Amino acid sequence: MAESGSSGRFSSSLTGSTLPPPRTRIFKIIVIGDSGVGKTCLTYRFCAGKFPEKTEATIGVDFRERLVEIDGEKIKIQLWDTAGQERFRKSMVQHYYRNVHAVVFVYDVTNAASFRSLPAWIEECKQHALGTEVPRILVGNKCDLQDSIQVSTDTAQQFADTHSMPLFETSAKNPNRNSDHVEAIFMTVAHKLKSQKPLVLSQPTTCGCF
Numbered sequence: 001m002a003e004s005g006s007s008g009r010f011s012s013s014l015t016g017s018t019l020p021p022p023r024t025r026i027f028k029i030i031v032i033g034d035s036g037v038g039k040t041c042l043t044y045r046f047c048a049g050k051f052p053e054k055t056e057a058t059i060g061v062d063f064r065e066r067l068v069e070i071d072g073e074k075i076k077i078q079l080w081d082t083a084g085q086e087r088f089r090k091s092m093v094q095h096y097y098r099n100v101h102a103v104v105f106v107y108d109v110t111n112a113a114s115f116r117s118l119p120a121w122i123e124e125c126k127q128h129a130l131g132t133e134v135p136r137i138l139v140g141n142k143c144d145l146q147d148s149i150q151v152s153t154d155t156a157q158q159f160a161d162t163h164s165m166p167l168f169e170t171s172a173k174n175p176n177r178n179s180d181h182v183e184a185i186f187m188t189v190a191h192k193l194k195s196q197k198p199l200v201l202s203q204p205t206t207c208g209c210f
């Protein structure tokens with residue numbers, strides 16, 4: 001996960017001049033949904049490649065990053081793992097939605113209430129001027145808990161179609177049982193952004209909260 005070539009300078013032997021390092025595009029993706037649906041675990045799984053042994057309610061926001069390569073270009077995916085609990089969100093909400101490139105909505109397949117909350121999360125995005133022009137993805141997490149499923153794939157798919165979002169059902173805990181969808185979720189977003197967006201920014205980033 002360490003970024004290579006992101007610092008230091010390159011020297012040109014022809015001109016003797018010092019060239020800036022190649023730009024890395026950074027895509028900011030926010031992950032939102034009710035408290036406990038698994039946002040921290042999903043972002044941790046994608047960025048650290050494992051399931052965290054222990055999580056606590058996110059306060060404000062945590063950032064996680066991963067450098068990926070798409071069609072020969074290195075792209076930094078910056079995941080904003082937002083707090084699901086209202087009391088931990090209040091002061092941060094404006095920051096969540098600033099310069100967002102994509103939104104991942106998460107519900108817990110074993111918790112119908114978390115699915116019923118989705119319209120409110122979509123509405124919050126709209127209130128912060130994030131409409132359908134921003135790529136959005138719907139994720140049903142905790143599919144490893146097959147005996148406790150409360151939200152069927154059909155119901156979720158219908159909702160996803162109504163809101164023109166792709167649906168992924170997955171498990172941060174055991175992604176291989178679910179065709180490694182955690183990887184697919186964020187790589188799908190990255191592919192989509194890569195083809196849509198102009199160069200965004202190049203900055204040495206220091207965030208990362210593992």
Ligand SMILES: Nc1nc2c(ncn2[C@@H]2O[C@H](COP(=O)(O)OP(=O)(O)OP(=O)(O)O)[C@@H](O)[C@H]2O)c(=O)[nH]1
Nearest residue numbers: 035036037038039040041055058084142171172173
């Ligand atoms: N079985 C199972 N448990 C999971 C999965 N993902 C997360 N959990 C558990 O669900 C609980 C909540 O996970 P978090 O990732 O902290 O949830 P969150 O959405 O970030 O919660 P907030 O920070 O409060 O918004 C933890 O006990 C996790 O271990 C999963 O895919 N399968």
